[in-house]
Amino acid sequence: MEIVKTVEAMQRTSEALRLAGKTIAFVPTMGFLHEGHLELMRVGKAHADTLVVSIFVNPTQFGPSEDYDRYPRDTEGDLAKARAVGADIVFFPAREEMYPDGFQTRVQVERVTRNLCGTARPGHFDGVAVVVAKLFNIVKPHLAVFGQKDYQQLTVISRMTADLNMDIQIVGVPTVREPDGLAMSSRNKYLNPEERQSALCLRKSMDLAETMFREGERDALAVRQAIEALINDHPHTRIDYVSLCDSTTLEDVARLGDETLLALAVKVGATRLIDNRLIRD
Amino acid sequence: MEIVKTVEAMQRTSEALRLAGKTIAFVPTMGFLHEGHLELMRVGKAHADTLVVSIFVNPTQFGPSEDYDRYPRDTEGDLAKARAVGADIVFFPAREEMYPDGFQTRVQVERVTRNLCGTARPGHFDGVAVVVAKLFNIVKPHLAVFGQKDYQQLTVISRMTADLNMDIQIVGVPTVREPDGLAMSSRNKYLNPEERQSALCLRKSMDLAETMFREGERDALAVRQAIEALINDHPHTRIDYVSLCDSTTLEDVARLGDETLLALAVKVGATRLIDNRLIRD
Numbered sequence: 001m002e003i004v005k006t007v008e009a010m011q012r013t014s015e016a017l018r019l020a021g022k023t024i025a026f027v028p029t030m031g032f033l034h035e036g037h038l039e040l041m042r043v044g045k046a047h048a049d050t051l052v053v054s055i056f057v058n059p060t061q062f063g064p065s066e067d068y069d070r071y072p073r074d075t076e077g078d079l080a081k082a083r084a085v086g087a088d089i090v091f092f093p094a095r096e097e098m099y100p101d102g103f104q105t106r107v108q109v110e111r112v113t114r115n116l117c118g119t120a121r122p123g124h125f126d127g128v129a130v131v132v133a134k135l136f137n138i139v140k141p142h143l144a145v146f147g148q149k150d151y152q153q154l155t156v157i158s159r160m161t162a163d164l165n166m167d168i169q170i171v172g173v174p175t176v177r178e179p180d181g182l183a184m185s186s187r188n189k190y191l192n193p194e195e196r197q198s199a200l201c202l203r204k205s206m207d208l209a210e211t212m213f214r215e216g217e218r219d220a221l222a223v224r225q226a227i228e229a230l231i232n233d234h235p236h237t238r239i240d241y242v243s244l245c246d247s248t249t250l251e252d253v254a255r256l257g258d259e260t261l262l263a264l265a266v267k268v269g270a271t272r273l274i275d276n277r278l279i280r281d
Numbered sequence: 282m283e284i285v286k287t288v289e290a291m292q293r294t295s296e297a298l299r300l301a302g303k304t305i306a307f308v309p310t311m312g313f314l315h316e317g318h319l320e321l322m323r324v325g326k327a328h329a330d331t332l333v334v335s336i337f338v339n340p341t342q343f344g345p346s347e348d349y350d351r352y353p354r355d356t357e358g359d360l361a362k363a364r365a366v367g368a369d370i371v372f373f374p375a376r377e378e379m380y381p382d383g384f385q386t387r388v389q390v391e392r393v394t395r396n397l398c399g400t401a402r403p404g405h406f407d408g409v410a411v412v413v414a415k416l417f418n419i420v421k422p423h424l425a426v427f428g429q430k431d432y433q434q435l436t437v438i439s440r441m442t443a444d445l446n447m448d449i450q451i452v453g454v455p456t457v458r459e460p461d462g463l464a465m466s467s468r469n470k471y472l473n474p475e476e477r478q479s480a481l482c483l484r485k486s487m488d489l490a491e492t493m494f495r496e497g498e499r500d501a502l503a504v505r506q507a508i509e510a511l512i513n514d515h516p517h518t519r520i521d522y523v524s525l526c527d528s529t530t531l532e533d534v535a536r537l538g539d540e541t542l543l544a545l546a547v548k549v550g551a552t553r554l555i556d557n558r559l560i561r562d
Contacts, residue, residue, distance in 0.1 A: 163386035
């Protein structure tokens, strides 16, 4: 497994691979890899000749009051995991390599960033869009793999890729979960045992919505209120949003149709967790 | 010469060329080709195996009160000229092919778009940036050629290309002029004979600044006031801006240094003309 630290070296490596007729799958990560990331890598590996993984905690997608500085990092562990799962190249740039002095370009996907995490985290998806645009131009992949846990992020990236005519296939991979249903996340390590227990309210909320839908409930407000009551019954929780929305535009719906996205963001203690499920027949 | 109308076909063509080891030079245009465009094409042709020219009047770079609808078009003439100069492929997409329903991504280069034409034409450079980003992803060139007449546009595109790590060499080509010094522009055709005469105030302004600089003048205000007086002496003119600025940041300077950009925008009759010169030893 090769470790590449500069933009220039990565571009030359990818260009040589493409010229040799090799296909490239790409998994961008912020490191602190867990089973969810490894699953993205396995999917990438299965679809291409070469698997490139990036590890970069992207400062531009963190708000001023967010956890950029304390975001968990474990470079040695990450490299071992990436190697074990068969990554061919790890792109591991320094912050200054990605954002040198004079940097001043924004990439903004407009409508699908307005709701859900876009409301709670202003500027977050601009940061995601710009770093992914950069990484795509650096790694030059044929396909890129993202987790469906970050449903809105996947939507933003799919939209940007289509709008800017990036010739890259975007592959979404179902969320990997702990045995009790908690979605894998690097931030789960922040939870103490009591909070870890309360964190199950997300999975339970999705089960509840699914059950209500199966029993014929179509009123979004009724479902949302039931979920809010369920979450509020769990200690240490504070709801950021409970949204029932169109799975493409991410705009709130009043009634559940053939396919509705339930998206949740809940603070458990100091840790913000997100999850989602498509509710459909 | 091949004419390609869809994004998909252009991407497949370029990908095949790259896989075959061919280099691609790209000249994006809005058509109504003149000698300035042809010079860009010759430069592109000299630097690569394949020359791709795009013809697309980009709606997103025109303001609501600007001349999108009446912007001059001459497809048959353009194709003949491109063929004569040796273009291999003309990419000629419809508006809906470039901006289908649901399009919602913006690309914004921040600081270098604030002054000069950025002030007079709000949103203009966002439109330029997004269409060039799209065209780069569609045509996949190794190098792209732009005229120095649109100095700020060249700066914006160079900055975007660097910031987003687009692996494309940006080549700037000196302005091609009429025998009397008027910069070639598709908009020159709007000028009636009297206005055409007044339009020479731009070239004369640059000569005046150059002379004052050679004679030791370093005060930007003095140079600017002399130019404004000169332009105002020409009938049918209205100054949009006369700027002496840093050639990289495009920020106004108080004193002329080793290299200062003089940038001009003047309305002559109803036609807005721009020109620029680097004033240096």
